[in-house]
Amino acid sequence: MTRRLLASYLSLVLLALLALELPLGYVYARGELNRFTGAVDRDAVMLAELAEEIIDAHSTDMLPGLAADYAHRSGGRVVIVDRKGAVLADSGASAARGRNLSQEPDIASALRDRSATGTRRDAGTGAEEYYATMPAWSGTSVHGALRLSHPLGPVQRRVHEVWLALAIGGACVLAAAALTALALTRWITRPVHALERAAAQLADGRLAPAPVIDDGPPELRRLAATFTRTATRLHHLLQTQRSFASEASHQLKTPLTALRLRLENFEPYLDPRAHDSLDEAIGEVERLDRMIHGLLALARLENSATTPEPVDLDAVVADRAATWAPFAAEQQVHIAVAGQPAGPAVAVPGAVEQIIDNLLANALRAAPPGTSITLARRRTEHAAELHVIDQGHGMSATERERAFDRFWRAPGTHSDGSGLGLPIVRRLARAGGGDVTLQEAPGGGIDAVVRLQPAAPAEDRFHAGRPRAVARFAAHPARAPRTAGATAGARVPGGSDVRT
Known part of the structure; x- marks a missing residue:
């Protein structure tokens, strides 16, 4: 019973923790990812506008510095291409300048005046990253495109740290709930165990001192008091019945023995024709004697607990x-x-x-x-x-x-x-x-x-x-x-x- 009650309490606490921590962790993870992607999208739009102005002013030599400066400050990677898809600046690989990226889906989409966002694996490091590719346009003409990408590792680490903190906090709460539930369970089951031991002793024919239960729920204390009264009454009845069996064996044996002796003493004084009736009378006395002892034997059997x-x-x-x-x-x-x-x-x-x-x-x-x-x-x-x-x-x-x-x-x-x-x-x-x-x-x-x-x-x-x-x-x-x-x-x- 202790284990079942403890399991019930811990199950309820665990369900409550899961109901609170899972939504909290999910909301935090989604919010952190949304904040990160929103910041990358804003930076990509801003850098695309600056790149468009520089390209429109025919000052493309300034683009590598712009890309390198942003990459140094934010840790991201900036790739700028012209309207044909040729790389004008790449903060991650300066030697890539002049390489044509027009076949890459996000660049091709941006050159057609459609922005593109998503996640992908970095070809060099293999790490997962988030990218935002924006068109560098002025009016109705697109002068180029800019791709800004940031690794998702820092965001994922923050999310994992939050999940770990929630798990540790939940474990601490669960441990505290287990200790509390254990104390509460013992408080509840202590009188039940005492009643169980007393009932087992009573079933074995032994009545130890009745359990004194002064703790536990009021219902169990009342049950213990009722059991004590019942056990005491039952013990008294058993003692009375056993006393009757032992006393009746002696008290009934004496008059039956005397009756048989008196009947046997009549034999010399009776007519021989009455001897058969005398033998039958003595036989009935003996049968009554055996019947009494049989009843007492059954009573002892039913009252014994060997x-x-x-x-x-x-x-x-x-x-x-x-x-x-x-x-x-x-x-x-x-x-x-x-x-x-x-x-x-x-x-x-x-x-x-x-x-x-x-x-x-x-x-x-x-x-x-x-x-x-x-x-x-x-x-x-x-x-x-x-x-x-x-x-x-x-x-x-x-x-x-x-x-x-x-x-x-x-x-x-x-x-x-x-x-x-x-x-x-x-x-x-x-x-x-x-x-x-x-x-x-x-x-x-x-x-x-x-x-x-x-x-x-x-x-x-x-x-x-x-x-x-x-x-x-x-x-x-x-x-x-x-x-x-x-x-x-x-x-x-x-x-x-x-x-x-």
């Missing part, structure tokens, strides 16, 4: 596959890692681990015993891809699209999921500039495709050993569904539940 960084996608995939393998084996499901190494990808810290945990939990709920779940990696020109492919019953195109809606669950499902897992997965992927979609897997099932921005090799910052699960967004791990082949109450290794 900076993405390079992550070793292959290392994370291998780690999570090894962690989930024992639990998958309990359900007679095999977890396989396939594809070529995908290399580093960009994601917020801990997001890739959380995404894989959620998608594996989702796939395990859908995978029948005796099938496999494939973690396939692939790197393209524009993305590092991870495919989590199960061999379950699959979903329709409409269901795959709606699966990312909060609290949505597939019709007819009996899963105890909260319907928040896939929204969390998408939010985690998009926080790092990526995305996630559900596609139909070959042969049935779901292919959950995670596309992340690839990281340049120079930015690789891989950590040895198991990747850190930093900033774990879902605070409560999901529980396995109460189905045959799974231990009741067993915990999924990390992540919030996903099955919609």
Whole structure:
């Protein structure tokens, strides 16, 4: 903005200088040339009259002295010819006397009683000169002609000096205007830059001391004051929401845990026929617990401003596959890692681990015993891809699209999921500039495709050993569904539940 304002000011000043100096220089140059040619024309007329009198008096021997005297005083060159064009006097070449010049256009025109003026190159020096050729006549008869020529060099030098003076003056004015414009531009843009920095900090989740702007235009000072009030209010709302999320996590966890324990304590005193209803009630309490933690996880995600960084996608995939393998084996499901190494990808810290945990939990709920779940990696020109492919019953195109809606669950499902897992997965992927979609897997099932921005090799910052699960967004791990082949109450290794 500073450069644009400065360029605007200097452009206006430059246009004003050009509008003033160009006409001034042109008028001066034309006036100087007109004064010079007018003086030469007057002198030529005067000398032609004197030459006519001398020729008429048959005193032609006086003509060389007349020409030499004028040339000495003015610096011009005088050539006088008789009525036939023979040179009577030439101040520039005394040896040219007697040479016939009647064929030269200006001399021929003057001998026919017509004056001639113009510019030409001097045959001897090659310099440009202005000439005025006048007839020496008396009454109706022409006795001869006179050519007076002056070099244009002195006039042109004066004109060039004036143009140079105008250019130097314009440059000085432009420099002074640049300094003034720079000071004015900084005065105007200083509060804008302060507001820009404050807005960037606010977008990153940080609220430094609000910018105190006591200079600049009044409109910008009012804008800064309004921004400060808005930022303070927004910061207060964010702090309140974060406090609610942290406090609600503790305050809601305690009564739900107590409720579940009370329900479990009823089991010895209930009729065996009511045990199924008790298990369903406990399952609903657990689902409510997971739903609350999922909502709190989404709130933390939406309020956080974590900076993405390079992550070793292959290392994370291998780690999570090894962690989930024992639990998958309990359900007679095999977890396989396939594809070529995908290399580093960009994601917020801990997001890739959380995404894989959620998608594996989702796939395990859908995978029948005796099938496999494939973690396939692939790197393209524009993305590092991870495919989590199960061999379950699959979903329709409409269901795959709606699966990312909060609290949505597939019709007819009996899963105890909260319907928040896939929204969390998408939010985690998009926080790092990526995305996630559900596609139909070959042969049935779901292919959950995670596309992340690839990281340049120079930015690789891989950590040895198991990747850190930093900033774990879902605070409560999901529980396995109460189905045959799974231990009741067993915990999924990390992540919030996903099955919609």
